Amino acid sequence: MTRRRLSARQIERIRAIQERRRERLATRPERALAELDAEQEPEEGRVVVRHGANLAVEDARGHLVHCLARQHIGQVVCGDRVVWQRLPDGQGVVTAILPRTTTLSRLDATGQEKPLAANLTQLVILIAPQPEPSGYLIDQYLVAAELIGVEAILVGNKMDLLPNAEERAAFQSGFAHYGAIGYRTFWISLLEPKSVEGFIAELAGQTSVLVGQSGVGKSSLVKLLLPDREIQIGRLSQATGLGRHTTSATTCYRLSGNGFLIDSPGVRGFRLGKIDRDRLQQGFREFRPYLGRCRFGDCRHAREPGCVIRQAVEDGLIAPERLANFHHLLAD
Incomplete structure (x- = not known):
């Protein structure tokens, strides 16, 4: 059966309906603001997760509050410190984003930088020994x-794949130049x-994000670091009212x-943008004493x-593989 083609009038009617829906969604925070108690003091909080227009904001007491973001304040992302106001029903409206110390971004399909998280x-x-590490990818990170202006540490996971002490030593020596220029390294x-x-x-005391090739054991490590992850997800799902869909968004766990x-x-x-x-x-810290x-x-x-x-x-003051990766990144 062939599909019936829509007339120009029908197409215009559908567009008008969609536009009205977008307008209603955009004005939800503004309508909510009209319900605010004039004596309600603004509060500061941390955005723990964002899913579309829905935010879970952690208040000063560690409680999670479902919030919407006011129009024209910019794009709110996970990790943002925000100013928000509480509504009579216990929910809230985010009215401002506080200045970010750092922003982690990635390139979207159009080549534009899209913020993923803030204040890490x-x-x-x-x-890991398997898959074989890419020095080029490490240097990108x-x-x-x-x-970005954040600390970086290198973690060699799955070291049990190298039970022989000599094999471990040989593997670790391939990354000794990172320790020599001040990057802390751990073998676990x-x-x-x-x-x-x-x-x-x-x-401890840090806001961290894990990056690396597929297959290096990130999921298993997250389970170790977050034994109560399911409990935290439950709290977030309840706060946003979105059920398990919350887990498909960038999330900040305690x-x-x-x-x-x-x-x-x-x-x-996540990759380097155009620089x-x-x-x-400047991104190669051991180059800096020689620049200019x-x-x-x-x-x-x-x-x-x-x-x-x-x-x-x-x-012997700069590792040759670092200069090679500089040229590789420069060519890209």
């Missing part, structure tokens, strides 16, 4: 961390609880030790004479 302090880069196995203690202590873990499906697509050469080389000292101001640290970065590589 630490990027945890997971690797490290450059992003430097440019979920089958060896003692090995995880130092890493867990590093999460860790022991007064830390937070941001878990985001979108982080799988120029100057910004890129090359013979040519626009030196790409390739074959130009008088390049102090290449000289530092020859002198």
